[in-house]
Amino acid sequence: xxxxNITIDGQQYQVPAGEKLLWAALDCGVYIPHLCANKDxxxxxxxxxxxxxEIEGFDAPVTSCTQEVFEGMVVKTRTARVDxxxxxxxxxxxxxxxxxxxxxxxxxxxxxxxxSRERKLKLKLTRLRPLLTxxxxxxxxxxxxxYDPNRxxxxxxxxxxxxxxxxxGAIGFINRGFKRxxxxxxxxxxxxxxxxxxxxCVKVCPVxxxxxxxxxx
Amino acid sequence: MSISDKYHAIRFAAVEKIEKIKEKPHVxxxxxxxxxAAGALTILDVFREEADKHQLDVIIDEVGCMGYCxxxxxxxxxxxxxxxxxxxxxxxxxxRRLVADFLVNDDPCYDxxxxxxxxxxxxxxFEDFPRGVIEKKIILADCGLxxxxxxxxxxxxxxxxxxxxxxxxxPYAVIEEIKSAKLRGRGGAGFPxxxxxxxxxxxxxxxxxxxxxxDEGDPGAFMDRAILESNPHQLIEGLxxxxxxxxxxxxxxxxxxxxxxxxxxxxxxxxxxxxxGLLGDNILGSDFSFDVIIFQGSGxxxxxxxxxxxxxxxxxxxVPDHRPPYPATxxxxxxxxxxxxxxxxxxxxxxxxxGADWFRSIGTENSPGTAVFALAGKVVGxxxxxxxxxxxxxxxxxxxxxxxKDDKMFKAVQIGGxxxxxxxxxxLDLPIDFDSLQEAGAMMGSGGLVVLDEDDCxxxxxxxxxxxxxxxxxxxxxxxxxGTKQMLDILTDITQGKxxxxxxxxxxxxxxxxxxxxxxxxxxxAPNPVLTTLKYFRDEYEAHINEGRCPALMCKDLxxxxxxxxxxxxxxxxxxxxxxxxxxxxxxxxxxAIHLDKCVKCNNCMVACPPQYKAVIKVSPPIVxxxxxxxxxxxxxx
Numbered sequence: 001x002x003x004x005n006i007t008i009d010g011q012q013y014q015v016p017a018g019e020k021l022l023w024a025a026l027d028c029g030v031y032i033p034h035l036c037a038n039k040d041x042x043x044x045x046x047x048x049x050x051x052x053x054e055i056e057g058f059d060a061p062v063t064s065c066t067q068e069v070f071e072g073m074v075v076k077t078r079t080a081r082v083d084x085x086x087x088x089x090x091x092x093x094x095x096x097x098x099x100x101x102x103x104x105x106x107x108x109x110x111x112x113x114x115x116s117r118e119r120k121l122k123l124k125l126t127r128l129r130p131l132l133t134x135x136x137x138x139x140x141x142x143x144x145x146x147y148d149p150n151r152x153x154x155x156x157x158x159x160x161x162x163x164x165x166x167x168x169g170a171i172g173f174i175n176r177g178f179k180r181x182x183x184x185x186x187x188x189x190x191x192x193x194x195x196x197x198x199x200x201c202v203k204v205c206p207v208x209x210x211x212x213x214x215x216x217x
Numbered sequence: 218m219s220i221s222d223k224y225h226a227i228r229f230a231a232v233e234k235i236e237k238i239k240e241k242p243h244v245x246x247x248x249x250x251x252x253x254a255a256g257a258l259t260i261l262d263v264f265r266e267e268a269d270k271h272q273l274d275v276i277i278d279e280v281g282c283m284g285y286c287x288x289x290x291x292x293x294x295x296x297x298x299x300x301x302x303x304x305x306x307x308x309x310x311x312x313r314r315l316v317a318d319f320l321v322n323d324d325p326c327y328d329x330x331x332x333x334x335x336x337x338x339x340x341x342x343f344e345d346f347p348r349g350v351i352e353k354k355i356i357l358a359d360c361g362l363x364x365x366x367x368x369x370x371x372x373x374x375x376x377x378x379x380x381x382x383x384x385x386x387x388p389y390a391v392i393e394e395i396k397s398a399k400l401r402g403r404g405g406a407g408f409p410x411x412x413x414x415x416x417x418x419x420x421x422x423x424x425x426x427x428x429x430x431x432d433e434g435d436p437g438a439f440m441d442r443a444i445l446e447s448n449p450h451q452l453i454e455g456l457x458x459x460x461x462x463x464x465x466x467x468x469x470x471x472x473x474x475x476x477x478x479x480x481x482x483x484x485x486x487x488x489x490x491x492x493x494g495l496l497g498d499n500i501l502g503s504d505f506s507f508d509v510i511i512f513q514g515s516g517x518x519x520x521x522x523x524x525x526x527x528x529x530x531x532x533x534x535x536v537p538d539h540r541p542p543y544p545a546t547x548x549x550x551x552x553x554x555x556x557x558x559x560x561x562x563x564x565x566x567x568x569x570x571x572g573a574d575w576f577r578s579i580g581t582e583n584s585p586g587t588a589v590f591a592l593a594g595k596v597v598g599x600x601x602x603x604x605x606x607x608x609x610x611x612x613x614x615x616x617x618x619x620x621x622k623d624d625k626m627f628k629a630v631q632i633g634g635x636x637x638x639x640x641x642x643x644x645l646d647l648p649i650d651f652d653s654l655q656e657a658g659a660m661m662g663s664g665g666l667v668v669l670d671e672d673d674c675x676x677x678x679x680x681x682x683x684x685x686x687x688x689x690x691x692x693x694x695x696x697x698x699x700g701t702k703q704m705l706d707i708l709t710d711i712t713q714g715k716x717x718x719x720x721x722x723x724x725x726x727x728x729x730x731x732x733x734x735x736x737x738x739x740x741x742x743a744p745n746p747v748l749t750t751l752k753y754f755r756d757e758y759e760a761h762i763n764e765g766r767c768p769a770l771m772c773k774d775l776x777x778x779x780x781x782x783x784x785x786x787x788x789x790x791x792x793x794x795x796x797x798x799x800x801x802x803x804x805x806x807x808x809x810a811i812h813l814d815k816c817v818k819c820n821n822c823m824v825a826c827p828p829q830y831k832a833v834i835k836v837s838p839p840i841v842x843x844x845x846x847x848x849x850x851x852x853x854x855x
Contacts, residue, residue: 046539049695049734060733066539081733088730092699127723128703154698173534173692176517178702180692 006073015069020044022051022064025077032077033086033115035093035155035206037065040164045156049089050115054079061085083119090121095128097207098135098150105215106208112153136181141191145202145212149181152209158182158201170195182209220501224381227493231372242275242320244268245293247361249282249446250478251439255289260312264292267316275320281447283361284601288331291361294319300337302330334362347616348598353579355587356563357603360447365482368489371450377495379569383458384503391462392418395565398573399585404430404521404558405636405662406738407584407651413555416545417463420553425465428549428556429456430526431472431479434518435634436685438665440589441559443601445472445479448563449486453509455562457496458569460507463555467508471526474513483511518635518689521663522737523548523556525691536691537737558663560589580606584650594631594667595622604649611645614668625670628769629753633662635682635689636742638749639675658749660742674771675754676761679746680708686743697740700731704747711758713774714765714838721758725751765838773818777839780822782808784832792833795825813842 002017008030015024023039025032035048044065052061056074061082064075076082093112101107101123116123132150139147154173159182162171170193174183184193191197202210218226246252246261264277283291288305294315295301302325304315311329318324325339332349333340343349363370371377383391396411417425429452433441444452456468472480487509490496498506512530519525520535527549529535548554564586568576577585584606592602596618604613610630614620621627629639632649638659640647647653651661669678687701707724710716728744728751735741751758760766767775780792780801787807800815801822809832811822823833 043538045693046736047694049736052734063539085730085734088700088727089695089734092695092703095703096699129706131699131702131706154692173536175692177688177690177692178698180698 004069004071004073006069006071006075008075009077017069017071019069020065021053021067021069021073021075024069025053025064025075030077031118032064033090033119034065035111035153036157038157038160041160048093048153048155050086052082052085052089053077054082086119087121090115090119091125091128093153094123095125096131097153098132098148099124104151104208105211106151106205110208111206131178139189140213141189142195142197143191143213144197144199145210146216147182147190148209148211149183151207152182153207154180154182155206156182157204157206158210161200161204166196166198166200168194168196168198171201218502220384220503221381223494223501224377227495228372228375228378231369234369235373238276239295240297242273242294242296244275244277244320245280245295245362245364246277247282247289247291247293248279249361249443250476251282251286251443252290253478255306256308257290259309260290260292260307263309263312264316267313268320271316271321273316273320278364279366280362281360281365282443282601284357284443284603285331285598286600287598291331293334293362294325295334296320296325298323299325300339301334302327302340303332303334303343304329305331348602348619351604351608351612351616352602353587353605354603355567355579356444356448356451356560357589357601359451360443360601363448365447365449366485368450368486368493371448372493375570376450376566377454379566380454380457380461380495381501383461383569384501384505388462388464389418391458391569394569394573395462398568398576399583400561400564400568400576401584401586401651402558403560403564403589403661403664405633405660407661410557410561413545413557414459414462416543417553417555420546422546422552424467425463425552426549426554427456427460427463427465427468428526428530428554429468429470429559429562430521430523430556431470431476431559432514432521432526433473433476433559433663434516434521434689435636435663435665436682437593437667438591438634438663440591440601440664442476442479444559444563444589445476446482449479449483450490451563451566452559453483453486453490453496455557455565456509457500457507458565459555459557459562461505463553465555466506467510469510469512469530469549471512471514471520471530473516475516480511480513487511517691518685519691519737519739522739524737526556527554534691536693537739539736560664581648581650583652588649588661588664590664590666592618592666592668595625595670595673596620596668597622606650607648609646609648610640613649613666614645618668621668621670625672627668628671628673629669629675629678631667631669631678631682631746632665633660633745634665635686636660636738636745637662637665638745639669639678639753640749641753643753658745658752660745672769672771674712674767674769675750675757676708676712676767677769677771679750680705680712682746683708683743686739690739690743694736694740696731696735697737697743700727700735701740701743703727704731704744708747711761712767712772714761714772716758716762718759718762721751721755721762767837770835770837772837775839776818776835776837777813778811778816778818778820778822778833778835779840780809780811780832781834782806782810784830785809786830786832789827789830791825791827792822795821797821813840 003014013028033050036045051064054076136149248257291305332343400410401407524538525535544554598619690697692698785808800812826833
């Protein structure tokens with residue numbers, strides 16, 4: 001496989017040609033925040049808007065999950081513009097997220113906590129308003145896991161697994177705009193849907209939205 | 218028979234038919250959606266009944282929209298021996314008079330006429346008015362003058378001549394002509410159309426597709442609808458030419474289901490074009506085959522974004538994707554696809570017929586051609602206008618639109634709809650083209666232009682447009698889904714007098730971040746109305762926050778309606794009847810006053826108060842009512 005030379009934050013790396021920058025950087029041990037990225041997806045979602053970087057010669061920050069590496073690419077993962085965008089995107093996600101980490105079964109294994117640690121971002125709202133004014137009902141209808149939409153960050157990882165790996169097709173994105181959420185057809189409880197309760201979706205949830213019941217007890 | 222022989226045979230038949238029509242009196246009633254809303258169908262019936270009654274040998278046709286919205290319903294009467302005259306607004310009485318006086322007798326009723334269509338010694342033409350001097354109609358030229366339901370009307374005006382010419386050219390030569398004309402996409406961003414076609418032409422993959430984006434969704438914009446309803450063949454011809462240039466065999470017209478008349482007229486136009494051999498297999502006897510499918514969208518604003526539009530046609534939810542890849546290389550069903558706006562495609566036949574040099578001679582160097590605007594809001598001459606690029610906003614508002622209604626003060630123009638911005642008086646001399654508008658923070662958008670006067674609150678305008686984009690966000694990406702909601706909450710608070718100066722900083726920061734960070738153009742442009750109003754009208758924001766005052770007296774939470782006793786009359790009580798909540802009472806001295814706690818600020822009393830009194834006024838900041846007996850209020854109900 002042919003390789004290209006790229007520079008990330010002053011360090012030179014050889015990475016596979018044709019790869020997306022996010023995966024190349026992660027393989028080199030450079031952390032870039034990300035939630036929705038999925039290596040197996042032909043076309044990246046680019047929906048979480050956390051993986052911004054600046055590339056020399058580009059006039060604005062770009063999402064690294066959509067940007068292919070090229071020979072001589074010079075990348076900066078931390079610039080004032082990148083940090084500002086990542087901070088705002090992160091705060092926006094927090095503004096619609098149930099923020100009681102101590103009570104969350106995913107505490108210490110949560111991707112949001114990791115981003116907060118890596119980028120030194122506070123895990124509480126200081127600037128923005130809480131948008132989660134009324135909590136949505138938790139779906140605990142299955143025997144195996146619970147689904148708490150108040151913790152969901154809409155990364156779509158569970159939906160990908162459901163559609164493309166286990167090929168069940170029980171869940172998808174429903175509604176539009178601010179009301180968009182992961183749900184079943186007709187928004188019925190998971191146990192009433194075609195969900196097989198295989199639990200594969202739970203394993204890929206980066207936050208505490210899908211959690212095995214044994215963990216909640 | 219060659220392509221051009223075949224075309225000339227079709228055209229000759231059409232010309233003969235139209236010449237015969239011209240021998241008789243010809244009545245054209247504008248029955249596009251705009252005309253229908255003003256009662257054009259009734260007027261049409263009146264003309265038909267009256268003509269029957271007088272046993273007149275006249276031809277009465279339905280046509281589209283001429284763009285003079287303020288004068289709807291519009292009627293054009295062409296009677297041999299007289300200049301063709303345009304009348305409006307025509308009510309039932311006027312219609313009867315026109316039949317009896319003009320069609321039966323020979324009195325052209327100049328009193329009711331707006332203008333003549335061609336120069337004559339009797340009556341001024343549209344070109345004699347300031348609007349006509351500035352306007353330069355290309356794609357609107359035939360709108361309202363030809364019957365959109367009869368292809369022969371279009372053919373007789375050199376319709377499909379460009380197609381016949383193109384079919385004898387090399388496909389790439391067509392692209393070169395469009396590139397040389399520097400035609401830019403009229404959907405909003407102004408991307409060079411020829412470059413888009415070239416990329417698609419060079420892209421590998423088969424079949425290729427062309428799509429006409431007729432998913433017009435901006436509040437207050439109606440350009441595409443008017444063109445579809447008034448001259449559908451112009452668009453279809455442009456679409457066939459685009460298809461030939463990139464060698465596509467299937468095209469789609471993605472039109473909103475909320476435009477039923479446009480859909481009906483398009484359907485009819487497509488089937489007539491098929492009958493004439495202008496669509497379908499071996500068009501005009503050439504090797505080129507192409508057909509069009511009408512796809513009706515369900516009204517999601519975001520489906521005007523090209524990647525979302527493609528997904529919608531594919532049967533998936535209308536959610537945008539990251540670009541690149543652009544549709545030109547990977548579009549519908551993963552195949553190379555050209556997507557052009559209705560107006561962009563409508564220019565194409567004109568450019569091919571008259572040449573790229575002709576097109577470049579109109580407008581500015583980097584934005585050649587004309588701009589079509591839906592002129593709306595507080596302007597006298599509302600309507601659909603087409604002016605050369607480079608026309609200033611001042612000319613558009615004051616000359617084309619005849620100035621502000623009711624002698625009020627001009628405040629701003631909102632240009633480009635929810636993706637555009639509000640430009641203040643200091644921008645009046647800004648020439649309108651793609652680049653200068655973008656520099657000023659607005660956007661050409663699809664062409665909505667709303668004129669705002671002193672009674673419009675800029676904070677409320679920003680809130681209105683953001684409310685629209687927030688509701689129309691698909692919700693896929695973080696910035697648009699949650700960022701616009703945050704901004705809307707802040708703006709709502711400010712219009713209710715609950716904002717803080719810190720909120721303004723957050724609003725500015727969020728707006729900049731959403732603009733830079735969003736996935737698609739909907740999110741990237743959604744903050745524009747907020748950013749421009751913050752830039753040009755910050756004092757209004759500050760008045761709301763610091764003084765609890767809405768300078769334009771528009772934000773309901775910040776105003777109080779009162780009746781000035783000195784102006785009120787003892788002899789009048791119309792306001793009492795107009796009030797839906799019985800908030801107005803008669804004082805012992807017989808003058809009227811308003812119970813502030815009952816008033817719902819519906820504005821009825823202000824409208825009802827006769828102009829000789831004008832006793833009802835709005836004040837801001839609102840009057841805080843002194844509480845007297847309200848503590849015990851409600852007890853009586855128990």
